[in-house]
Amino acid sequence: MSTPPAEHPLIAARPTGTGPAVEAVGVVKRFGDFTAVAGIDFAVAPGETFGFLGPNGAGKSSTMRMVGCVSHPTEGTMRVLGRDPRRDGPEIRGRLGVVPQQDTLDGELTVMDNMYVYGRFFRLPRAEVRARSAELLEFVQLADRATAKVDELSGGMKRRLTIARALINRPELVLLDEPTTGLDPQARHLLWERLYRLRADGVTLVLTTHYMDEAEQLCDRLVIMDRGRIVAEGGPAELIRRHAARDVVELRLPAGAEPPSGVLEELADHVERLPDRVLLSTDDGDQTLAAVIGRGVAHERAVVRRATLEDVFLRLTGRTLVD
């Protein structure tokens, strides 16, 4: 398979205007008594890769649906590509690419027909849709499956097809709701690589994830959501610096062998007790681990690692991201 040239005319996005690509002010979303989004403010700059990180039920998907103009806020205002989604929904959606969390591919159609029909929904001329479909299937490495039925594809292939489909209209803004959930590591890395290329082409990306490594790898800036609210905002490195010490010592303690209270607290800036392990936040992990051993704290296993966004989330909410 030949690698498409770097300046790929069919994939390159159109530049977004100068204002924010997305702007939300005091956005609330309720479904009956249930509040999915409890008042959030954020702005996404053109060309930026912006992430929503949070556990299931944090309100990420509800937020994405509002950005995608297929759901409207109960309160607050939303502007997407400088326009009002309530009034200009079709016009805005014509400039978006959407990769929803749930597979919305057309099971009655082949891979190629999925691309064709979707492209026609944007009123693209038939010949252009065909040419672009072929290019995009190449881009996501599905060209050899063009005549396959969608049902015959693996989960990773469906995801890639959904992404190819979302790019058919040269979107200015691409929304990806948990793009790699359920994919094996190989498929994830292929997907990340494709997203890097879109980002390099200047496409604004907004994505949700509950994988910390994904957020750290892909996002220029992100917000951490919990129970419908934004609890922190910043770049991945900045968030770790601000909300966590540099290192984490993970201790697995033998059952019923908890050290006397206060001992671990003396050794670290912050102690987080999880059901299966204890996390010690510290600026020098090796030194802290040496102190743990020096104090004779019994443990089955000890790991020193760099702090991640997961630690930030844990510190801010007291809960892990993926249960």
Place this chain on the structure above:
Amino acid sequence: MSTGLVVRVLPPALLGARRSALWVERQWVASRRIWLVLVSGAFEPLLYLLAIGVGVGALVGDVTYGGQPVPYASWVAPAMLAASAMNGAVYETTGNVFFRMRYSKVYDGALATPLEPRDLALGELIWALLRGAAYAVSFAVVMAVLGLMESWWSLLLVPAALLIGLAFAGLGLYAVTFMRSWTDLDLVQLVTLPLFLFSATFVPLDDYPAWAEPIVVVTPLYQGVALLRDLSLGSVGPATLGHVAYLVVLGLTGLALAGRRFSRMLVR
């Protein structure tokens, strides 16, 4: 520009028609076996007309319609066409739409594009009518070949059958938005079967009990049967226009309500 004029002339509800055409195109791409519709469109009436028209007709003899004696087969044929227009429209807008709305998620995919829920509703209705047209053409050809058309007004049978399709597609699209399970779909049969049997389809209205007549007259399939009979038996009058108006109003009302329901279901 001419589009400017169109925008001013057409009611806003119809402005989505161009986007609806895109959904119709999707249906066309998805329907690999459209010829099957045409074949079954000819096959089904053949069976009906042979069994009921010719078979029962031999026992019954002539029926009086508009003061004239008419062979039973010629009398029952337009009613069969009306019933199949109803069944086709209902089938297309309930079972298929229910599956797309509740299970397949294709509507969700389409709504991420410029399409709006009401465009999908109108697109489904147009598609149901296109299929209905193919079916009605086949049916009408069979009627002509068997010599069951008594009047030149029969040339209008196909467009008139489409009005029946419009009425029932509008109703079907509205009703399907309230269905929660496949069992709910069985309720559709509970409505269409009595309509099929008791819309003066097989027995003239005059032979119904006096109390039943006014009930039968207000049901939609009766209106369709009466319209098609007026045309194929050549007894067109002001009442014929009344049937047309009834079906158009019912269809457009159903469509408007369905469009609103589609929005409420799909944009939350």
